[in-house]
Amino acid sequence: MSISEEPPLKSWDLELHLAVATFKKYNLWKLPIEEAQKLFIQVNKIEIPSNIVVDKVILDERYRQESIEHLEKGLKQYEDVLEEKWKEPNKPLHGEWIYAKEEEKSKNNEMDKVILHMHGGAYHLGSPESNRVFTFKFAEYAKARVFSIDYRLAPQSQFPAPLCDSVAAYLYLLNPGFEAGFKPINPKRIVFAGESAGGGLALATILFLRDTGLPLPGGLIGMSPSVDLTHSMPSFWDAEIEKVDFLPKKLGFREIGPSSPVADEYIVNAKALSDKIAQKKPTIVVHPSFTEIPRFQLYCANEALAIPYISPMLAESLGDLPPILCVSYFFVIIIIILLLLMKYIITLILASWRVRNAS
Structure with missing residues (x-):
């Protein structure tokens, strides 16, 4: 168009x-995937308003190591369909604290309320910087401190790398070290928030916390959360919607794209994972028809699509979760x-x- x-x-x-x-x-x-990732951040980055403070931080690696221990236990039944590289972080876990200047006095005291934010971008795009249009307003209107995490992206890092990082960020809030500059935060004073893939990751995270017996946050806000990576709902295949949908008409939204260092490495790793799955012959956790078509998500193999921490809509139960608010952010x-x-x-x-x- x-x-x-x-x-x-x-x-x-x-x-x-x-x-x-x-x-x-x-x-x-x-575009080559790494160029698309850079351009997406560049195009969506906005200036910091005068009433907002942004403090960038790098989390100690111990939070991610603790998260890895939880994930190794919680995902053991799915290990045959997962790439192992998620345990080898390719960068430290970054994040940024965002708050209104009027809240600065509470920095070294027990925080009244915190929003743990996970950005959108179909799991292969985005960063805290590209989604500040949301986090700045969260901080301003909710008068809360927002902690937005720069979780690892596909295809460089596939599932469960983002889940590992979101759990690590939550553990950081619950049990910060002295160097963090704030006291442990009551989990009931923490609300998860995310848009699109970030909303899906937020829901996946609380499902994982529930299933592993970790403390649950006080609530969740999902803005058009991505909860079904199988794209199984009828609207995805509606011919009339196709005429007006601005997203590409393909499963997973994009292919790996032109040859590049990241694309070439992804192809090699995807082939290795496919060979591993063929050798292990795991119980298929999604509809058998998905084994008959090529892989269509950068985020995971087809055989992993129905894991509830990938497609939360397919979880057996959403019971025993904190209050959840789902809204559409299309007009935003x-x-x-x-x-x-x-x-x-x-x-x-x-x-x-x-x-x-x-x-």
């Missing part, structure tokens, strides 16, 4: 049409895209003005 075309539906107004056309213009899915995305479009147009106008003045 281009801006010169008519909207696909008569009900679309000009703003929605421009927003979707602009979204498609970036066409991240045709539209507003963001419109702001980016305005920024782009203003940049072009200023560039043209400079050229005219120079001549």
Whole structure:
């Protein structure tokens, strides 16, 4: 779709049409995966407002090691369909504290409430920086401290690497070291939040905490959470929706893309995992038909798709969980895209003005 075309539906107004056309213009899915990852952060990064403070931190590796111990026990039944590299972190676990300046006085005291945030991006895009449009508002409106984690992304790190990092971040909040600068936080004063893949990861995390007997947080906010990586719901295959959907019509949203160091390594690792699964012949944890088609998620093998910590919608039960609020954030995305479009147009106008003045 281009801006010169008519909207696909008569009900679309000009703003929605421009927003979707602009979204498609970036066409991240045709770029090498590492370029798409960098561009996504660059395009979505916003300036820090004057009333907000951002403190970047690097978590001690002991939190991730403790998380690995929990995951090794909790995921033992699925180990035959998982890549082992998740236990070998390719970078330290980063995060950022976000809070309103008026809350700064409580930094060294027991925090009243904390939001543990997990960003969206289909598990292969995004960072705390790219999703600050949400975290800044959480801090401002909820008058809470937000801790947003930079969990590892696919295809460089596949499931359960993000789950490992989200559990590690939660353990950091519950039992911080002296160097953290704050006292242990009551889990009931912590709320998980995330959008899209981040919402799915948040729900997957509380499911894992419940199943392993770890303390549960006080609640969860999921904004259009991604809870079914099998894409089994009828709307995904609806021909009418296909006419207006701005996401690519393919399972998993993107293929690995053009050859690059990351893409080439992924292909080798995916082949090794496929060979391992064929040798182990594990009990298939998803519909048998998925073994008859090529792998379609960068995040995991087809045989792992129905693991509840990958597709929480397929969990046997959502009982004994804290309160959950699920909302749609589609219109928030539209507003963001419109702001980016305005920024782009203003940049072009200023560039043209400079050229005219120079001549």
